[in-house]
Amino acid sequence: MDKVFFSKDTLIRKEHFWTLILTLDWRRFLVSNKYIDLLKVINWNIVSDLYEKFPLYKHWEIDTLIDLLVKKGILVFKDNYEIFNVSIIENEIISEDAMSFPRTVYWESTQICNFKCIHCYSESNIKWFEWIELNTAKKLVDEMVNNGVEFFNIWWWEPLMYKHIFEVINYCSLKWLKIELTTNWSLLTDLNIKKLKHCWLKFIQVSLDGATKTSFETMRPWSNFELIKENIRKLVENDFVVSINTVLTKINHLEIIDIINLSQDLGASFYKVSPLMETWRGCDNKLDIQLTLKELRLVYENIFKYQEKNQNPKFNIIVNKNVLNPSIKNIDWMPECHYWCPAWRSTCWIDSYGNVYPCSYMNHEDLVCWNISNKPLLEIWKDSKIMNEIRKIDKIDWKCNSCKHLETCRWWCRATAYLRYNKLDASDPLCVAHL
Numbered sequence: 001m002d003k004v005f006f007s008k009d010t011l012i013r014k015e016h017f018w019t020l021i022l023t024l025d026w027r028r029f030l031v032s033n034k035y036i037d038l039l040k041v042i043n044w045n046i047v048s049d050l051y052e053k054f055p056l057y058k059h060w061e062i063d064t065l066i067d068l069l070v071k072k073g074i075l076v077f078k079d080n081y082e083i084f085n086v087s088i089i090e091n092e093i094i095s096e097d098a099m100s101f102p103r104t105v106y107w108e109s110t111q112i113c114n115f116k117c118i119h120c121y122s123e124s125n126i127k128w129f130e131w132i133e134l135n136t137a138k139k140l141v142d143e144m145v146n147n148g149v150e151f152f153n154i155w156w157w158e159p160l161m162y163k164h165i166f167e168v169i170n171y172c173s174l175k176w177l178k179i180e181l182t183t184n185w186s187l188l189t190d191l192n193i194k195k196l197k198h199c200w201l202k203f204i205q206v207s208l209d210g211a212t213k214t215s216f217e218t219m220r221p222w223s224n225f226e227l228i229k230e231n232i233r234k235l236v237e238n239d240f241v242v243s244i245n246t247v248l249t250k251i252n253h254l255e256i257i258d259i260i261n262l263s264q265d266l267g268a269s270f271y272k273v274s275p276l277m278e279t280w281r282g283c284d285n286k287l288d289i290q291l292t293l294k295e296l297r298l299v300y301e302n303i304f305k306y307q308e309k310n311q312n313p314k315f316n317i318i319v320n321k322n323v324l325n326p327s328i329k330n331i332d333w334m335p336e337c338h339y340w341c342p343a344w345r346s347t348c349w350i351d352s353y354g355n356v357y358p359c360s361y362m363n364h365e366d367l368v369c370w371n372i373s374n375k376p377l378l379e380i381w382k383d384s385k386i387m388n389e390i391r392k393i394d395k396i397d398w399k400c401n402s403c404k405h406l407e408t409c410r411w412w413c414r415a416t417a418y419l420r421y422n423k424l425d426a427s428d429p430l431c432v433a434h435l
């Protein structure tokens with residue numbers, strides 16, 4: 001008789017709301033937590049054995065779960081065995097407002113960069129910077145794998161300048177940990193492409209902050225527009241999945257549609273935008289480059305209009321509709337009210353000294369939540385005073401208090417508030433929902 005098999009690499013995580021099933025081909029959905037024990041043993045069983053092993057379940061309940069997973073292509077009935085990497089993770093549930101362990105971890109692999117973008121870091125610390133030991137990075141990878149991280153995002157400063165970058169990526173691929181690598185891609189060479197392909201890297205993020213040489217190089221001094229475009233083409237030709245990000249400023253906001261078109265022409269698969277966070281040079285230069293709320297809202301409106309008219313299944317614009325209407329369900333495969341800002345709820349950031357922060361823009365020394373060299377990330381995530389303080393915020397001053405979207409939005413971005421007002425419980429200054 002045919003047995004039931006997982007037919008995909010799959011990460012299954014029990015959380016406070018439901019059990020998340022995340023396939024590494026990007027499909028994801030939820031099943032009730034009562035099925036977690038069944039999911040743990042379902043692989044390579046015939047259905048009647050499952051009835052016997054789980055007498056407390058009605059047969060139809062087991063059949064329904066199996067049917068659902070078969071329809072989604074996650075389980076198949078077969079008589080021969082194929083091995084897929086299926087992890088089933090059941091961490092201690094820690095809060096109604098956060099996952100039991102980050103789903104995505106952002107990591108600053110270095111603290112040097114060969115560009116000097118007008119919105120980014122104040123200076124490179126090459127003189128006193130110590131490289132992160134390879135063993136420390138590997139220990140972090142092991143812990144992330146054991147606790148069910150879906151995505152390891154290497155993205156601060158210039159990761160291609162980190163001397164162990166290829167070893168770390170290689171180690172992640174050996175452990176089946178998915179990586180997204182964000183670099184400025186100015187240091188791309190044929191040899192680098194070969195090495196990245198060799199370690200199975202798939203997901204790449206590129207910054208495209210202008211549609212013309214002038215705007216791009218004004219945002220990104222020391223860069224070369226033509227070279228970056230050429231390198232994006234090379235990455236696409238070499239089958240990397242390229243996602244493009246634009247930081248919105250006075251310099252580029254009027255050419256956003258041109259940037260989207262250019263991204264599409266270059267072969268990117270995903271496109272997104274970020275508001276300017278008022279930190280580093282982004283803070284020093286904010287009077288010159290930060291958009292007014294009206295300008296910011298108009299950019300979002302233009303992107304959504306463009307998106308409606310230009311549907312392309314191969315090019316996904318992933319700007320969250322909640323920015324204009326925070327009552328729209330934020331992540332369609334999550335339950336209601338799974339709040340859209342992921343920081344400290346499902347992501348965290350680790351700097352190049354191993355300090356953990358609730359989010360990459362909350363990189364202030366007052367917000368350090370211990371260091372991974374002293375404590376496991378799991379303990380930091382669960383017990384850090386800062387993480388818990390933010391999770392417990394239940395009252396925000398000023399406009400959020402009387403806002404009808406409060407329950408779904410849950411006061412949006414704490415980092416923008418902290419950066420502008422130095423307070424975690426101030427309203428988000430970049431919220432454009434009420435204009």
Ligand SMILES: C[S@@+](CC[C@H](N)C(=O)[O-])C[C@H]1O[C@@H](n2cnc3c(N)ncnc32)[C@H](O)[C@@H]1O
Pocket residue numbers: 113119120121155156157158159182183184205206207245246247274275276277278279280282283
């Ligand atoms: C810090 S960079 C690191 C990776 C790489 N060096 C690059 O330029 O893409 C990662 C992303 O953060 C963006 N970024 C930098 N400073 C920012 C700020 N103040 N506000 C919003 N995004 C910012 C960059 O434009 C880039 O898209």
Ligand code: SF4
Pocket residue numbers: 113114115116117120121156157158184207220
């Ligand atoms: S945005 Fe990227 S390339 Fe520009 S200074 Fe920051 S880290 Fe360097």
Ligand code: SF4
Pocket residue numbers: 326399400401403404405406409410411412413427428431432433
């Ligand atoms: S005012 Fe506050 S609660 Fe309302 S949409 Fe804006 S950030 Fe969210």
